[in-house]
Amino acid sequence: MTFIKKSLTTAVALAATATMATTAQAEISDGEIRIGYLADMSGTYRDLAGPGGLEALNMAVEDMGGSINGAPIQVFSADDRNSADVGANTVREWFDTRNVDLVSGLVASSVSIAATRVIEENNGLGIVSGSAASSITNEHCTPNHIHWVYDTYPLANGTAKAIVDQGGDSWFMLTADYAFGHALEGDVTRVVEDNGGEIVGGVRHPFPTDDFSSYILQAQGSGAKIIGLANAGADTVNAINTAAQFGVVQSGQQLAGLLVFLNDVYAMGLETTQGLLLTTGWYWNMDDESREWAERYYERVGRMPTMVQAGIYSSTMHYLQTVAELGTDDPVAVRAALGERPINDFFSRNGRVREDGRMVHDMFLAQVKSPEDSEHEWDLYEILATIPAEEAFRPLSESQCKLVQN
């Protein structure tokens, strides 16, 4: 039995080496580098990635000169409408009819999980920039995709831990009732309890919800010090607005937004969001390098970039540079080379791509400024602390990814 197993493994290893050898010689397939950008272009998640993310991608392509070794870089895009079906079918079509080399964007977690399966079937390459679910590089990991910007693990680790450390030790959870919300709630519960806090109650609200008044009233009645928002996008915005109307902060409770994007804070305004703690992968105004890139983006789009939009530029740039260095766009070779490359640029500090596909990099704990401290309309966060790359994300020792030997 062991003999058979051994010879099988050897055969597989040999076959793999053979493929590697042929691909290393391969040049750029079809004489073109084809990047497909898949994102929510019109719905709830439009503003955090959407058309702005596509513009960031185009910036990276232009900064590379529009071609590599004479092979032009072609970009096309599609709206996934936050539907896993639409997303998976689009990616399948891209493989079947356009020989796509890189699938980029990927926002709603459900779409990303479905799309990365198709990418794996076709042995292609995908870089997920917008999604939150940490399962994308845990139980749903594949050798064919990378998760670039953030996930639920550091969100809980950063924000929840900081709040418990400041004395916010009793929590009421407002959770979006679907996979992402449950995952985030689980991560937060773990962090709060590990640090000596307690979850005193919670509500799982339907996704999406417009009217949060009833849930806010329940949270007020719970007596918890902290109301944790395990939701995203419009739900978070609505919950925070409603809390402001019901005087939650004045009555001594504090809100913890666990997934808050720059565009959310901008939309709600500082009057409503001031003091909110949040974890972010990047902030446009954090240093000169970031500012410089953000100003360029602003000139083209008219809005400051979110961490996701910056991450799309960063990931595309690393992809294109790797292709240029290798002289091939073969997905296996590029994926392997990305894993060996230090990921450092205006977006990522101390970054590297792990074997599970997680791009770990420094994350940041930020606080929303008060209207008096803000110098202009996009001056929204103050960075309070850095969460080092190796502490921020789920350690490989806890990983359930099939690519990780545990």
Next chain:
Amino acid sequence: MTMIFGVPAAVFLGQLLLGLINGAFYALLSLGLAVIFGLLKIVNFAHGAMYMLGAFATLLGMRYLGINYWAALLLAPLVVGLFGMLLERFMLRRIAHLDHLYGLLLTFGLALIFEGSLVNFFGVSGARYPTPELLQGGFQLGFMFLPKYRAFVLAAAIVVCVFTWFMIERTRLGAYLRAGTENPALMQAFGVNVPLLITLTYGFGVALAAFAGVLAAPLYPVSPNMGSNLLIVVFAVVVIGGMGSILGAVITGLAMGLIEGLTKVYYPEAANTVIFLVMILVLLLRPAGLFGKEA
């Protein structure tokens, strides 16, 4: 503490009050739909978009023309109502003789166009409209903190609903209207300008939606998709109340707000579906709706 079904009485009362306030929104929106359907037989899928346009008119009016909230409360419904009349005159009228389905498709398409165009300019995050100064803060009721603005919404919605019901059911103009839709040829023969009456009615129904939009502007982020989220619920309310029944729409709207409010306490996971469960039950037991007349 007194408990009601395992929930402290204070929380229970608070939820009832909030449910009533949400119900007032449903009532206002379903009222407009019921007027348009009951009198014109148009299934107005653009109703949500009109509500959204009302909120946007308020927001943009303040931003670019300096129109304050109180003026917007009058002006936004007027502007959006006029816009609705143009739609009726130049689009809906051309297909009025066809099956209802065509009107539904036309209004649905229009709604998608309005929403899509605004998404293009404003994105989907939505903008915040400040609560008018006079209505900031709130009342400490003992069992809950009631923001003044929500109390105002409840009062305003009820006043408008009663006014509309009175106009249509108890005045001469309302009588013309009902007669004109029942038998347009006969009314025309009596010298009543029926087409004008229909245009005005559509405009009025749309203005009601826009009015609800103005009320919503300080409560929810003003975003292009705000109407489509609400529209389906409002349609369910109209179906439960009985398509076209004006009193039915108002009472059902308030009642559904209450039922939804209680669901949020006892089983929040079902809060978005409970209204549809009621709708199925009503359709099974009373297909014409609670207040509808059997055909």
